Amino acid sequence: MSEREFDVVVIGAGPAGEVCAGRLGEAGLEVAVVESHLIGGECSFYACMPSKAMLRPGELLTEVRRIPGVREAVTGDLDAAAVLKRRDEIIHDLDDSSQVPWLEKRGVAVVRAPGRLDGERRVVAGDETLVARKAVVVATGSSPLIPPIDGLREAEPWTNREATTAKAVPGRLAILGGGVVGVEMAQAYSSLGADVTLIERADRLIAREEPFAADDVEQTLREEGVDVRLGTSATTVRAEGGEVTVELDDGGPVRADELLVAIGRRLNTDDIGLDTVGLEPGKPIEVDDSMRANDWLYAIGDVNGRALLTHMGKYQARIAADVILGYPSACAPSNADGTRSPRVIFTDPHVAAVGYTLDAAQQDGLNVRAVDVSTQGNAGASFYGRDDARGTTRLVVDDDRGVIVGATFTGPEFLQAATIAVVGAVPLDQLFHAVPAFPTRSEVWLYLLEALGIAGPCGGPPRA
Numbered sequence: 001m002s003e004r005e006f007d008v009v010v011i012g013a014g015p016a017g018e019v020c021a022g023r024l025g026e027a028g029l030e031v032a033v034v035e036s037h038l039i040g041g042e043c044s045f046y047a048c049m050p051s052k053a054m055l056r057p058g059e060l061l062t063e064v065r066r067i068p069g070v071r072e073a074v075t076g077d078l079d080a081a082a083v084l085k086r087r088d089e090i091i092h093d094l095d096d097s098s099q100v101p102w103l104e105k106r107g108v109a110v111v112r113a114p115g116r117l118d119g120e121r122r123v124v125a126g127d128e129t130l131v132a133r134k135a136v137v138v139a140t141g142s143s144p145l146i147p148p149i150d151g152l153r154e155a156e157p158w159t160n161r162e163a164t165t166a167k168a169v170p171g172r173l174a175i176l177g178g179g180v181v182g183v184e185m186a187q188a189y190s191s192l193g194a195d196v197t198l199i200e201r202a203d204r205l206i207a208r209e210e211p212f213a214a215d216d217v218e219q220t221l222r223e224e225g226v227d228v229r230l231g232t233s234a235t236t237v238r239a240e241g242g243e244v245t246v247e248l249d250d251g252g253p254v255r256a257d258e259l260l261v262a263i264g265r266r267l268n269t270d271d272i273g274l275d276t277v278g279l280e281p282g283k284p285i286e287v288d289d290s291m292r293a294n295d296w297l298y299a300i301g302d303v304n305g306r307a308l309l310t311h312m313g314k315y316q317a318r319i320a321a322d323v324i325l326g327y328p329s330a331c332a333p334s335n336a337d338g339t340r341s342p343r344v345i346f347t348d349p350h351v352a353a354v355g356y357t358l359d360a361a362q363q364d365g366l367n368v369r370a371v372d373v374s375t376q377g378n379a380g381a382s383f384y385g386r387d388d389a390r391g392t393t394r395l396v397v398d399d400d401r402g403v404i405v406g407a408t409f410t411g412p413e414f415l416q417a418a419t420i421a422v423v424g425a426v427p428l429d430q431l432f433h434a435v436p437a438f439p440t441r442s443e444v445w446l447y448l449l450e451a452l453g454i455a456g457p458c459g460g461p462p463r464a
Helices: 015-026 041-046 048-065 080-090 100-104 160-165 180-191 211-223 310-324 358-363 379-384 415-423 441-451
Strands: 002-011 031-034 108-111 115-117 122-125 128-138 142-144 172-176 195-200 227-230 234-240 243-248 254-256 258-261 265-267 297-299 343-345 351-355 368-374 392-398 403-410
Touching (some): 002 015, 002 115, 015 310, 048 160, 160 180, 172 254, 180 211, 211 227, 211 403, 243 258, 297 310, 351 415, 358 368, 358 392
Parallel strands (some): 128 297, 195 227
Antiparallel strands (some): 122 128, 351 403
């Protein structure tokens, strides 16, 4: 087995690994990135990008139908074949050749093979060993979790990969799981003409978000014809004669042409050689805020278990690269984990959130209160079908510090402004000077501050 030396070896070329390798290469380090599948990873080809390509047409059609004078010009339903064709263009027909030049331009060597740790600073990739002079970065991501339900594996269910790359729309689609993937794919396939049944064992959808967000999404799905089954679990699954049957512990059975399993993710750490460096396979790789597991091993993205979100993996990639390059790491803020990260669910209405939900803040012992206003209750919303669009906005305020610690929007999202307010701990009184332009939907911020009872810009009395 041959050996090659590099300054840094990155295992995995998904969004996190790709960004880290590119940033290090730009700085002049010798870098190898090891990837056995597609450069760009899950997000580019099987998750974020294709799912949004499938959701956007239905969202746009719904938006148009809210506007008098425009809806009369739009007749008929979506052209499902055209939607899927455009999705294939966006994911480059599962061809990553357009992504490779970005790395090569930065001097990064791409090694097409599975990568496994083989002791300190050593990575086996195919028939060669890559030795890292400075660091090894693990960025192997996560995979769909398949629960141990009788007959489920034998039924060959869809995961997110099959759901986002299917070449045709099934007549009937059953979905196990009412989290992000479940609700997004329920809406996407319903808009494309499928009869969808969504099965969730909890008593509400998207259980990690605010209850009103779950209610908004559930109500829309039901209005669009999705059969939402809450508080029920699959007990057995059978596939025969081209049909999948899902038996439930309450109600059912549910029969479908395809079954999508969307109940969560498992970290890809079970077969990457963690045991050769004293770590436990199958577990998250614990890291500090510099993304270090030890003085030479880093873990970014899903594998460290902090935040299973593409943008957070890329953020962690930049932290790790800066630390490897010798920049101070003390500036790394605490939002490198997932509990307070920004997140968006691209249903209609969108659910966009950053920081705490009210319940999570209270569980962490913060002295908080919440205020809710209609996302659509402003002049700017008049031009977007205000009366027909659903939406609520909530701010969670830490009264001890006078800052926003969480925000959730259903409907049009204003997430980056909220993220800046949360991460920057902007005093509430200062926010009154960030004047939203009229007539825009951003005026929701003005009404939120008024609802909080914040004094006016010059310290005058709050609005009654």
